[in-house]
Amino acid sequence: MGMIGVVLSTVLVFFVIVTIHEWGHYFFAKRAGILVREFAIGFGPKLFSVKRGETRYTLRLIPAGGFVRMAGEDPELVEVQPGQTVAVKLKDNQITRIYLDRLDERTGTVRGEVERVDLERALSMNLLVEGESESFSVHPQALVVSRGKDTQIAPIDRHFGSKPVRKRAMAIFAGPMMNFILAFVLYAVYAQMVGMPVDNPDKLIIRSIESGMPAAGVDLRQGDIVDTVNGEKIGADLGKMIDIIGKSPGVPVEINVLRDGEPLSFQITPRANEEGAGKVGISASPPTRSATFGETIARAAELMKVSTEFIFESFKMLITGQFQFDDLGGPVRTANVTAEIAKKGIAQLTSWTALLSLYLGIFNLLPVPALDGSRLIFLGLEAVRRKPIDPNKESMVHFVGFAMLMLLMVAVTYNDILRLVRGE
Incomplete structure (x- = not known):
């Protein structure tokens, strides 16, 4: 495999295992009726962005994971407040667009001062138009337009938090689940490649x-x-x-x-x-x-078992201090190892990709704030208590956890770069 092939293979490995993880969240969130605002691969500034239907698909600068942003998980980016002057576009006497700026340029609209607005439950808006109060219903997929961006409103029944616990838990667990499925499929492909x-x-x-x-x-x-x-x-x-x-x-x-x-x-x-x-x-x-169908399934299951034991043994060594900080690797080291394995052939790369996918699924189920495992714990507590945890407290826990993970990521990446400079 040439150098270009190695680089492309390495990028593809990361792209596939992250994308399949986020697609699991996305698919089951959509299936539950949750509005998915963004499907992102990577973090930080956008490199590429396209909107299809209700969802914006983005590729971001820092290739350290991804996310699916669902309505109700974070404060809405654009709000309409009483006393604000807006312009609205109507279709069949329903508001389909709400303009917050450049109002003089909006043609074919009704302009007025907001008296009352409810974009989550009643889906209605009262406007003071030329001294007269007028009432309008709002389409459940109406767009709020501001600074050149369209943001779809999210009625309460499209919010993540409005869904039953079992559907929310499935939307969260689906990410790791898809990594497990991908790992099993790849191990089966590997078994077919190497034979018996x-x-x-x-x-x-x-x-x-x-x-x-x-x-x-x-x-x-x-x-x-x-x-x-x-x-x-x-x-x-x-x-x-x-x-x-x-x-x-x-x-x-x-x-x-x-x-x-x-x-x-x-x-x-x-x-x-x-x-x-x-x-x-x-x-x-x-x-x-050539492996038979039964042998392929059995071999894939065996490799899943052995790999899972290896991953948990690694976690155990990390917790008990058998690993030193210098032994830890981040994205740079993982990419470097992936490139080395890619040079050995497609069979070895397939097996390595399966291991990485399995690792990503297991790691995300750890009870660490900001990871899927922590979110599932909060949902479990809600099911036991029969009422949700204070969203502000939960958000703070996840924020702190995310910040700590990012600090760890920076530290191990710095360690990776030093290792490369030293030629290790």
Whole structure:
């Protein structure tokens, strides 16, 4: 895979796992009848924005996640107040647009001073027009226009908080759920790609050659059969091959392969990795066969189980202090690792993407303020108490949690950059 392909693959991995997560929130929020104002990938300033129907889809500068902004979760951005002079456009005697500025330029409108307005429950507005009080009904999808932006009003029954707890919980849980589904599908695809080992294998086949590694400098090819390493027969013993190469960092090794039945010999000097073991940059495995449907499902389930155990073990080590701060990586390090894995081939990248998607789903379910897990806890408390938690208190908890997560993100990103500068 060339450098451009590696970069595009890395970007695509992040885009897919974040987008599928946010799409889960979006789909089940829309299904519950909640007005979704924005579907965003990334945070910070907008790079791209387009509005389709009721929702604005945006791509933002900082690629550290995304969000779905639902009506009622945050204070409305534009408010209409009594005493304010506005211009309204009518259709079938209903207000469809409310203009808050540049009123002299609004043609075909009724202009007046707001006497009374309710854009959430009654959907009505009283205007003082040329000394006369007039009453109008407001269309449930009416737009408030100000400073060149259109903001759709949100009747109370379109607010997130107006929906039953079970529907709100589903809209929140759907994000991680979609990550779990994506991980399972990708692991199934991976199982199909690598196949199942045959019974009683007798050889190792080179599956991929990593660019930039010593093996890439000779004429080794995918599909070559490993015969001997430093004169020792390998057969199907992958561990034996790794052991011989691993003990020879900086020392040339002779690798003999069979290609279409013809013997070929190559001298390759292993490069020491971080642990000092020699690596040449090839992956090999015994012969495989196509996996059946049942084997594919079983293998995907097994990989999900093993990966989940690995993720929770990592959390445990973090909590017990077995990890140091320098061991933590942020988006930069994750992108760097993803790029390295992309060089090894599409099968390895598929497996890595599945692991990242599973990790994102599990991480978001942790009971940490601002994450989905914390929001589900608040919904659970509301179900038990049979009344909602004070929205201001809940918002403050999530705000503090979000600020702490952003500080942590900045810290680990700084750590990532230092690591890159030091060449680690």
